[in-house]
Amino acid sequence: MGLIERIVSKAIGKNVSAGEIVVVNIDAVYAQDGTAPLVIDVVEKELELRKKIAAERAYFFIDHSSPAPHVAAATVHKEMRRFAKEYGVKLFDVGYGISHQVVVEDGLVRPGMIVVGADSHTPTIGAIGVYATGVGSTDAAIAMMFGVLWLKIPETVKVTLTGSLPKGVMSKDIALNIIGNVKTDGMLGKAVEFRGDTLKELSIDSRMTLTNMCTEMSAESAIIPVDNVTRNWLAERGYNVYREVDWEKEDGYVDEIVIDVSKLEPLVAAPPDVDNVKSVAEVDGVEVDQVFIGSCTNGRLEDIEIAARILHGRRVKEGVRCIVSPASRKVYLEALRRGYIDVLANAGCIIAPPTCGPCVGAHMGLLAAGEVAVATTNRNFPGRMGHRDSKVYLSSPAVAAATAIEGRIADPRKYLL
Amino acid sequence: MIRGKCWKLGDNISTDHIISGKYKFEAINDINKMAIHVLEDVIPGFYKLVSKGDVIVGGRNFGKGSSREHAPRLLKLVGVGAVVAKSFAHIFYRNAVNIGLPVIVAKRIPDVSETGDVIEISVVEGYIKNVTKGIEERFTPFPREVLAILEAGGVVEYIKRFGGLPWSRNIG
Numbered sequence: 001m002g003l004i005e006r007i008v009s010k011a012i013g014k015n016v017s018a019g020e021i022v023v024v025n026i027d028a029v030y031a032q033d034g035t036a037p038l039v040i041d042v043v044e045k046e047l048e049l050r051k052k053i054a055a056e057r058a059y060f061f062i063d064h065s066s067p068a069p070h071v072a073a074a075t076v077h078k079e080m081r082r083f084a085k086e087y088g089v090k091l092f093d094v095g096y097g098i099s100h101q102v103v104v105e106d107g108l109v110r111p112g113m114i115v116v117g118a119d120s121h122t123p124t125i126g127a128i129g130v131y132a133t134g135v136g137s138t139d140a141a142i143a144m145m146f147g148v149l150w151l152k153i154p155e156t157v158k159v160t161l162t163g164s165l166p167k168g169v170m171s172k173d174i175a176l177n178i179i180g181n182v183k184t185d186g187m188l189g190k191a192v193e194f195r196g197d198t199l200k201e202l203s204i205d206s207r208m209t210l211t212n213m214c215t216e217m218s219a220e221s222a223i224i225p226v227d228n229v230t231r232n233w234l235a236e237r238g239y240n241v242y243r244e245v246d247w248e249k250e251d252g253y254v255d256e257i258v259i260d261v262s263k264l265e266p267l268v269a270a271p272p273d274v275d276n277v278k279s280v281a282e283v284d285g286v287e288v289d290q291v292f293i294g295s296c297t298n299g300r301l302e303d304i305e306i307a308a309r310i311l312h313g314r315r316v317k318e319g320v321r322c323i324v325s326p327a328s329r330k331v332y333l334e335a336l337r338r339g340y341i342d343v344l345a346n347a348g349c350i351i352a353p354p355t356c357g358p359c360v361g362a363h364m365g366l367l368a369a370g371e372v373a374v375a376t377t378n379r380n381f382p383g384r385m386g387h388r389d390s391k392v393y394l395s396s397p398a399v400a401a402a403t404a405i406e407g408r409i410a411d412p413r414k415y416l417l
Numbered sequence: 418m419i420r421g422k423c424w425k426l427g428d429n430i431s432t433d434h435i436i437s438g439k440y441k442f443e444a445i446n447d448i449n450k451m452a453i454h455v456l457e458d459v460i461p462g463f464y465k466l467v468s469k470g471d472v473i474v475g476g477r478n479f480g481k482g483s484s485r486e487h488a489p490r491l492l493k494l495v496g497v498g499a500v501v502a503k504s505f506a507h508i509f510y511r512n513a514v515n516i517g518l519p520v521i522v523a524k525r526i527p528d529v530s531e532t533g534d535v536i537e538i539s540v541v542e543g544y545i546k547n548v549t550k551g552i553e554e555r556f557t558p559f560p561r562e563v564l565a566i567l568e569a570g571g572v573v574e575y576i577k578r579f580g581g582l583p584w585s586r587n588i589g
Contacts, residue, residue, distance in 0.1 A: 021560060023584040034438075037445055038486055046573045065445070075446045120484040120508055136486035136512035138572060142582075150562070150584055154507075184429060185478035188504055218481055220507045273429070360483075361438045379482070381433045388458060 002156030002252040003223050004191050006245045007131045011114055018155040018254070027113035029143040030059040030099050033066065034360070035118035037076050038137030039144070040083045049145055055088040058144040059108065061099040062092065064356045069363035089144065097328025097354045100124040100296045104208065105330055111226045111234075112243025114151075116143055121215050121296050121378065126223040127207035128230055129247065133221045154191040154220040158253040161198035163262030168413035170306070171206035172298060172376065172396035174198075175213030176267040177259065180277025187219035194224045195250055198261050204233045205302035212297045216274040216378055266411055269394040271380050280399055280411045290373040291322040291404040292385075293397050294352070295359040298376035299327030301334055303397040307349075308340035310401035310415040316348035317407030323365045325352040349404070361385045367392075374403045419498040419519065421470035423534040423547070425527075426459060428476035432509065434459050435480070435488040448487055448494070455491040464495045472536040474527050475502035479520075480509025489513040489520075499538050501545055503527050514563055517571030521545060525554045540567055 001009065001017065008024060009015045016022055031039045043049055060080050068074035077094070084091035092102055099117060103109045104125050111129035116122065118140035125132045133151070135143070143149045161174065179186070192214045194207075202210070207224050214222035224230075225247035234240060266280040293299070293307050304326060316322040324344050326332035332354060335341050345351055352358075358365035359377035367373055367386035373393070375385065380392035395403070398412035405415070436451055437458070444450035456463040473492065479502035480488060489512045492500065499519040513520040519540050526545050530536065534549035541564070546553045559567065562583035569575035575583060 021562065021584065023582055034445070035484060035486070038448070038490075042573060047576065072445050079446070118484050118486075120482065122484075134484045134508050136484050136508060136515065138486060138515040139511060142572065142576070146581075148582065148585070150582055184481060185504065188478060189507065218478055218506055366439075379433075381431055381482070383437055383439070383458070384433060386439075 002191065003193050003225055003245070004131045004156060004221060005153060005252060007112055007114065008153060010243065010245055016153055018153050021150055021152045023148050023150050024114050025147055026057070026116055026143040026149050028057045028059070028103065028109050028115045029117065029140055030061060030103065031118035031137065031140045032061045032063050032099050033073065033076055033080060034064045035137045035140065036060055036080050039118065039141045040079060042138050042141035043145060047141065047145065052088045053144050054147065055090045058089045059103065060084050060089050060091045061102065062094050063098045063354065064360060065362045066094045066355045066357065067353065095329055095353050097330065098296045098299065098356055101300065101327040104128055105328055107237060107239040110239060110242035111230065112245055116140065116149060121212050123214050123219060123222040124208050124212040124296055126211045126221055127204060129223060129226040131221060131223065134215065154189060155254040156191045156193050156252060157187060158250065158256045159192055159194050160256065160258045161194060161196040161261050162258065163198060163260045164201055165261050166264065168266055168398050168416050169264050170396040170398055171202055171209045173264050173267045174259065174261055175210050176269055176277050176394070177264055178257065179213065179217050179269070179275050182217055183275045184216060184273060185218045187214065187217040190219055191221040191223065192219045199224065199227060200229065203302055204229065205300040208300065209297055213378060266396065266399050266413070268399060268409065269380055271391040271393065272382050274380060274394065280409060283393065283409045284411070286393070286409045287372065287407060288320060288374050288403055288409065289371040290365060290367060291320060291400050292358045292365055292373060292375040292377065293400050294325030294327065295356060295377040296327060297378045298397050299325055299331065301331050303376065304331065304335045304340050307397045307401040308343040310398060310412055311347040311349070311405065312343050314347055314405050316404045320404060320407045322349045322404040323352050323358060324349045325358070326354055328354050358385060374400050374409060376400050419470055419472065419538040421472050421498050421536060422468060423530045423532055423536045424460065424471060424473045425530055425532045426473060426475045429478050429481055430459065430475050431482035432480060432485050432488040433482055436485065436491050448490060451487060452491055452494055455495055467496050469496040470498040471496060472538065473497055473500045474530045474536070475500065476527055477503045479505050481506040484508045486512040486516065489518050490516055493518045501526055514566055515572040517567055517574065519567055521556055523554050523556055525552065540564065
């Protein structure tokens with residue numbers, strides 16, 4: 001039995017195995033301004049329900065087109081505020097932060113929980129031992145209204161990480177390495193469970209990047225067992241109440257991948273897909289018009305910190321836009337307190353509010369035809385960040401910051417002496 | 418019984434292909450306004466060309482990408498009767514079942530079918546037939562409960578009719 005099967009078995013009080021469809025109680029459910037409009041329609045126009053929702057487990061996030069870039073988005077946001085108030089959904093308004101970041105940071109999700117989000121990157125929160133999966137709006141509406149959902153338990157693939165990350169190589173590079181090997185449908189119908197000695201050296205920030213990117217392998221879920229790193233992180237924030245399962249046991253896998261991370265180098269995913277992975281050396285010199293550091297993949301404190309270290313005392317290349325968007329207000333405030341924002345603004349970066357906007361092509365940093373960007377985000381499909389003839393290279397924040405300095409894709413290691 | 422014309426697509430058709438994020442956010446408060454853009458970069462003018470009951474035949478990992486339920490809803494809205502593919506992204510699959518759009522995993526039909534072929538499907542009996550080519554394939558039957566949702570026309574209709582999910586009818 002893999003970790004996810006153990007979490008579900010504990011929750012429903014009987015042993016389940018991969019492939020089974022079960023109806024489970026959902027501990028937390030959320031939707032964002034891309035998916036919430038349909039949640040509202042399903043509840044009010046399709047189910048035609050008028051009842052209070054358990055506000056302690058249902059959340060709305062205004063994080064995709066935030067602040068509203070046009071009247072259509074403003075109208076959606078207004079509807080979300082109205083619905084949240086009327087039905088009792090807890091709303092995280094413009095500027096609070098990106099859903100996956102906030103639910104972890106604010107302690108709304110805890111180890112051992114079963115959580116769904118109407119956002120495909122919901123597996124991100126598996127970094128703290130949560131069984132989390134992305135769903136659509138109808139599922140989110142049902143989970144909000146009734147507190148239950150049907151789930152088909154995925155098979156688990158174990159990914160064992162060994163060794164220490166070299167300087168300038170980040171957990172994003174581990175994720176890109178895996179996707180380059182297994183390809184974008186490599187984990188279809190499966191969940192990824194991370195194991196191995198490297199985890200001891202990976203912060204919760206780094207872990208969330210790993211689990212976030214599992215969505216790009218088509219994994220249904222991703223999970224990292226609770227260990228001392230997680231326990232300390234939880235204890236520091238007073239999040240001591242959570243469900244214990246046997247985190248240590250390594251069992252029930254359909255496949256295993258072993259990666260020696262000490263052999264990795266900085267990587268990028270070149271367009272047109274996330275599995276088109278190359279070393280930075282292979283694309284060295286590709287000129288860029290824009291750099292984006294942020295999103296639910298790499299907008300955390302550690303990501304802003306490395307960007308600030310690299311850009312400290314240096315300048316963003318003339319003619320290049322470098323947008324930095326912290327993943328939440330808490331990240332923003334801590335980055336301010338530590339002086340990172342000051343460093344980045346002085347280097348010529350544009351500091352944006354927390355938003356998914358540039359990543360999803362919604363607003364703030366769209367690309368024109370023929371433009372090239374390096375982004376710390378999770379998708380580089382054609383047209384993802386703007387015009388269908390623009391190009392997006394995905395990278396770690398270290399590669400992104402080095403690229404901002406040179407105006408062409410660059411190896412960050414030379415700036416990290 | 419579903420019967421219609423085949424629209425053949427390749428591997429890895431993403432939710433961005435089906436409805437680009439930029440339209441989703443421009444027309445975010447009205448899904449009907451997005452319909453003219455469905456699959457536009459893959460089959461220009463698709464919304465005008467498609468007829469009721471037509472079948473999309475894709476390759477591997479159909480519907481990969483975001484959780485946007487607009488993708489299967491728009492396909493259904495413009496008349497698509499079913500999607501057949503070698504494999505589906507799990508959120509797309511769930512969303513399609515939930516809104517009552519049959520999604521069928523097939524091994525052979527995606528390889529032998531071409532745009533314009535006539536496709537016939539029975540979700541109850543569990544077969545897909547390429548009538549033009551005279552090739553039939555049986556598929557793994559849906560679990561009873563999933564079939565019940567599809568037959569009801571989606572999970573919302575099921576809940577309204579029976580007061581719960583088919584696995585446990587005592588919700589809410």
